[in-house]
Amino acid sequence: MRSAMVAVRVAVAAALPLVAAACGSGGKFPASPVHAALTEQEAAELAQARLGDRLEDSMLVTIESTNRGYLLGYVQEFDAGLKPPKGTQLVAVDHDGSVRAYDFKKNK
Numbered sequence: 001m002r003s004a005m006v007a008v009r010v011a012v013a014a015a016l017p018l019v020a021a022a023c024g025s026g027g028k029f030p031a032s033p034v035h036a037a038l039t040e041q042e043a044a045e046l047a048q049a050r051l052g053d054r055l056e057d058s059m060l061v062t063i064e065s066t067n068r069g070y071l072l073g074y075v076q077e078f079d080a081g082l083k084p085p086k087g088t089q090l091v092a093v094d095h096d097g098s099v100r101a102y103d104f105k106k107n108k
Contacts, residue, residue, distance in 0.1 A: 035096045043070040043093040050099040051091060058089060069094035 038046070040063045048055060058074035069092065076087040090102040 037095050038069060038093065038097075040065075040070060044072060046093050046097060047072050047091045047099055051101055054101055055089060055091075058087075066092075068092075069096075 043063065044060055055074050058076050060072060061075050062071075062073035064071040064073075072091045072093060074089040074091065076089075078086045090104075092100045092102065
């Protein structure tokens with residue numbers, strides 16, 4: 001009886017590394033390094049750094065979180081002499097650092 005228990009323990013000890021290796025290799029993980037999620041402040045700083053000339057004289061008024069990053073809304077100060085008198089800009093900042101400004105054209 002005692003020799004049977006020793007044999008079971010030896011078999012379990014020998015099989016344990018094989019089971020652990022089989023369980024660990026099944027998951028697919030992204031390649032390192034994986035980008036971390038940006039904060040709202042970091043997204044706003046990236047947008048300003050990459051699109052500074054387009055966002056000149058604009059104020060950040062909204063930040064919406066998306067699955068890929070953030071949508072930032074900027075509004076220019078009111079100026080009755082401009083057409084339109086109050087411009088807006090929508091900017092997407094992804095967690096990987098890419099920045100896109102959306103341009104909306106009339107009737108398109």
